[in-house]
Amino acid sequence: MKITRREFILGALLTGTVIAVGTRMQLGFASLGAATEVTGRVTVADLAAHQGRLEVDTGGELWSVDIGEPKRNREAGLNDAMIAPGRQITVFGIRDRDDPDRRMIAEAVVTGGHRFAVLREKQIG
Secondary structure (H helix, E strand, O other): OOOOHHHHHHHHHHHHHHHHHHHHHHOOOOOEEEEEEEEEEEEEEEOOOOOEEEEEEOOOOEEEEEEEOHHHHHHOOOOHHHHOOOOEEEEEEEEEOOOOOOEEEEEEEEEOOEEEEOOOHHHHO
16 A cells, blocks of 8 residues: 555654644643743642642642642652642743643752652643
8 A cells, every 4th residue: 555645744743633632631721822821829738639629829820730740840859748738849840821720730849949840741741
């Protein structure tokens, strides 16, 4: 069976689209938005789950932050005490463009004067 150049290109584009959509869906975001920076105090830290979550109060706005897997956080040097409720942190990440709530995926966390990269670039497509 011979594949034409056009069929090859269409197949490659379709494969790329499926991979990109799958990656975003795995992270729980159907459409990634712009880079976002959030600074505030941690009010809730649910770090026991497969995908850790933080609630960060920025002084009137409450953000939900997907912090990543506990294993990856530890590999980055970030431990649970550093992001416990009451701690002041800055989170750099990507906001969900289609979610009207304040929700984001953390790429890096700054706490105690140190920056921790918690999401590798290849994880977001």
